[in-house]
Amino acid sequence: MAVPSVLASTPAAPLPTTSGGSPGAELVQLLTPEGERVSHPDYDIDLSDDEYRELYRDLVLVRRIDVEATALQRQGELGIWAALLGQEAAQVGSGRAMRAKDFAFPTYREHGVAWCKGVDPLKLLGLFRGASNGGWDPQEKRFNLYTIVIGSQTLHATGYAMGITKDGAVGTDDGEAAIAYFGDGASSQGDVNEAFVWASVYNAPVVFFCQNNQWGISTPTDHQSRIPLYRRAQGFGFPGVRVDGNDVLASYAVTRKALDDARTGQGPTLIEAFTYRMGAHTTSDDPSRYRLASDLEAWKLKDPLERMKSFLYKQQLVDSSFFDQLTADADELAARIRKGCLEMPDPDPLSIFDDVYDEMTPLLEEQRATHEAYLAGFSDGHH
């Protein structure tokens, strides 16, 4: 066992309890990979049969969105796509744990959370197609625009949560909360650590939801941390918990408790959803260059959809008509997304000037007018 050295150019051998790889005994789980329902002393839920079915339905539809978008990228209709394959349970579980007023601050991979917040998947595709840099009204959806610079949104969530406190909308069961999504790579960012400091000092009603999908593009989590990420919270002065991110029930239970703690004035929680990025970082990435196919095979056995499906069967909550209907719904959703993507218009080139400022500047008015006149010189209005 090598002694950790600050001089080592690569991280020393993993500590017994690791930031990546195997999750360890501290993992909160309510559903085993085989679909067996297990209990946990601190986190339990009692959902109706319909709610169980709805969670599974969400998982299936979200995966279908993701698969369709990946296909559209391969066919040249999207510039790039950041797949969430494998992370459906972490996103649907946490997304469904939110109340309508709770405000989510996503990265660029939170397609499942967007789904739960009622954002049309086509709006997400518009961003990856290059038709838009945003696409929805964050206030209306209580879902901020995707944030691409890693970790920046954790500070926005924390500031928003400070505003909840200033509004007096915290401290009772009617309180509000914010939730910041980020990943294992982002945990190294200064902004994320500053957000932890701020949230702790101001006791802000914010939940930090870290999807540890084991990879920051090609960099494994043990290059980001020598301790499990959830344990970072202790140093900042608030609780941290590691949940099985491929278990939609546990992800739901842990997030719901953390949000309730936040809204009732108990302050922030760091949730580490231990999961796996089964696809590439984005469609531009090639994971075969840096990870073993056997790792992926091992994680396929923990697939978030399969275990929920097994649970539904074992509990006799579903029959074949349920799956037939779900398949038909997923097909219809995919067809709508495909059609909407293919028909999506490019933005008007002159629209790029319009919303740079709330009060447009003379310089932009001049540039807009000049470019408009230039374009008008072409017979079809385009060059």
Added chain:
Amino acid sequence: MAVLTMAKALNEGLRSVMERDPKVLLMGQDIGKLGGVFRVTDGLQKDFGEDRVFDTPLAESGIVGTAIGLALRGYRPVCEIQFDGFIYPAYDQIVSQLAKIHARSKGTVKMPITIRVPFGGGIGAVEHHSESPEAYFAHTAGLKVVACSNALDAHAMIQQAIASDDPVLFFEPKRRYWEKAEVDVSADLSDAYPLWKARVVRPGTDATLIAYGPMVKTCMEAATAAEEDGRSLEVLDLRSLSPLDYPAVFESVRRTRRAVVVHEAPSFVGMGTEIAARLSEELYYEMEAPVLRVTGFDTPYPPSRVEEDYLPDLDRVLHAVDRSLAF
């Protein structure tokens, strides 16, 4: 009317805005009990409470990043960055996030955030306390950038900046904090000179000195000295750096036919570069001389014992005027 220092005028301006709008928050390092290292927020926490005037942890990215979240929640945050040279940890939040949110959201999300930055040299400070980073921000679409030069303007401009629904970088010339002017603190803001407009602070006929922030006073002194030699120099205080009041610049230089741009920041790709380029486009046949620049050198800000050599002063300005008139 009261005679106020610029620091006190800013303080009174902040006070007025906080009285009018309960959504205005002041946040920054040591701005509460201490009143800020330059005392610009002196007494405001006592009068408006710790909920509206609060000391933050010591991390500039955190200040701006959480201000963005507060703005999304409907607040109107005013951030203080303690010194110019400490704004860079917040650069990413300002340039990548704050500046772009209005455009990304198609105007559905407004970012009425003001970032106050004491800037510039001349106070004998140690490294990182005397910089002029305004061009970095003027270069960024989505931000507005202003610099006050005197107490009277400072009082109105800080209120106007906070009232703007666009993010504003508000540069305060720290070496002018203690200079005084008559200020009517009860003046109606709607009567104030428009925020985005430059102002001729001294009319003249032979050349235009274009300046902002701390260099306005330097240019005024140069113009006074030049008068003794029978030269009539106009001084234009830009006030707003982005948007830049080109019509005012063109109007003045069209009359004087000569321009010298003066700023403390280095010359290369600075405000003077932009102004010179636009003047050459607009007044190519009307100017008698190329636009000249008097600026800090393209070096790191020097140790303070030699900062007087680095900073444009009266003699360097007049030397440039001589060169311009000799063309």
